[in-house]
Amino acid sequence: MIKVTLPDGSARELPQGATPLDLANDISKSLAKASMFAKVNGEEWDLTRPFEGDSEVALITRKDDEALEIVRHDTAHVLAQAVQDLFPGTQVTIGPAVEDGFYYDFAREEAFSTEDFEAIEKRMREIIDADLPFEREVWDRNDAIAKFEEMGEAYKAELIRDLPEDETITIYRQGEWFDLCRGPHLPSTGKIGKAFKLMKLAGAYWRGDHRNAQLQRIYGTAWLDDKQLKAHLHRLEEAEKRDHRRLGKQMELFHFQEEAQGQVFWHPAGWTLYRSVENYMRRRLEENGYVEIKTPQLMDRKFWEASGHWDKYRENMFISSIDQEEKILAVKPMNCPCHVQVFNQGQKSYRDLPLRMAEFGSCHRYEPSGSLHGLMRVRGFVQDDAHIFCTVDQITDEVTAFCELLKSVYEDFGFEEPRIKFSDRPDMRVGSDEVWDKAEAALKAAAEASGLDYEYNPGDGAFYGPKLDFVVKDAIGREWQTGTIQCDFNLPERLDAAYIGEDADKHRPVMLHRAILGSLERFLGVLLENYAGKLPLWLAPRQVIVATITSDADSYAEEVRSAMADAGIRVETDLRNEKINYKVREHSVGKVPVIAVVGRKEAEEGKVALRFLGEQGKTQEIMSLDDAIALLGERALAPDLKRLA
């Protein structure tokens, strides 16, 4: 007999060779039915895998979050079997569970088509209906390699070869078909259910390296039941509606065209929004002790060579030359070398530090064509960039102050707290290891002093220093980096930045590269998606539409518009010969936050009827024009100005 202990501390005796499933059945039939897999002494364990002696056991049921992961992983196995059944000669590679579903990467000469999905899904359902048991087998390493090679599964053989020597090689069978897999799996394919759907086809490099062969990836989504699946598909549809590219068109904010690939044509409404954000940011920077500068678009390549950008990013830099001159100018891909030029003018003293130098810096980068994505990834963009020149001792305070400012800005824009990543030295970098040790230690200490909750992202730092990145999510869960702060001991050296210390000697300052919004373009994209286009009053390009009910109210409407405009409200009239229903609908669809309805009654009484977006069905607020102006004027203030008021 063996003794198993459950999480609540209770213990049971089971015969030798008993499995977690036996345990579950011993407790109750319903538990056995709901169980998906087990954790035995902390290790993930199939329900049908016998205990290996006395154990501590936790049964994971459908209610647990981890259950979904198993279902997805199992669905990936079923997908692989279905594909190999239908398309002989296709090699399998890897197929993990991911957020919302799973994928499987296949190697096959011919391309799959989404038209194949129907047949594949059908075969998958057959495999699930067959209720094939998942059977775990431990194999000898060399036998496994030989077997997979014999089967023509070169990728699988390579995977096994690269596993650590002491790793137990397990394969899982489902009927005739089997795959190398660590497990665990459900007891049988029937337990997976059918709440899955193949979603999309994509290319993906073997082991994520573009120098390797490209595989064909099939993405699917999988859930515990149809209701969850439907809900997920519905979420995707809703997310599509708040795609900033679609909103940009609907709200006439901006457009793109192929003659200026990756660059934005801002329309009047979009530019109004852009300026609201920029002006807000400018005030926040000023309030926080920054000075603002503006530097050239084109600069001699020698500065980029000195900084190291030319070596690392030459391929991604636009250059400019002119017939009359030999020299090559680079269109600036970033602002730091320019800021060092400003810093280097005149002699700086330790008393000047920390010097916080900001620029709404317009930059251009030749981003790979496949990476361009609406406003989120462009070739021409503006950063709310700044460089803080400071001493080593000042790093912690400056990082802390920066993080505080960033949090406050994000709050003003209505964002949840962003995810934070700490990235250290990359393989391709400048500077000695000693300098990197210093920079990483300083940044980490500062992050910890600021009480940041960050994840470690090894090897992903900038080539000149480690960084903290701030990441937000878009409408369909894709993540975009916005803010950043980077600790740099290298560029001051390479670009010869210096200040005179207390000791009257020359010293190198540390540069903290930092941005809060990152690229204004990207931030606006994220902002639009975050609000699904329904921007708060202070950001809305058109804040109020004065809509008339009959033409009798035209002159009064103009009076209202003019008074509101004088109070600084962005307001327009709609005097068209249309029904009020029509106007209300059109401006609501157009995401105008406030519609001021005026008819004969309002004109006679000097009032307006305010209707607020997103409050459909709620009664309008009727008030005097003066009260309306006071109310809207106050509500339309940017959050920082509201705090001052």
Add this chain to the structure above:
RNA sequence: GCCGGCUUAGCUCAGCUGGUAGAGCAUCUGAUUUGUAAUCAGAGGGUCGGGGGUUCGAGUCCCUCAGCCGGCACCA
């Protein structure tokens, strides 16, 4: 950049196996003066992404280029 898909009116999209293009909305014109999410009627609008080919004939088939979309890779 790589893999796959898409590109038809200002916008959103139909157009089967090849027989010289269609809807809704928008626009314009007229009528209607209207009380909180689409008033009615009429009209105009397209070298079907560019180039090349097959064919008696191409929006439809083939090649090629570009852009966009979805991933991957990249992201100072």
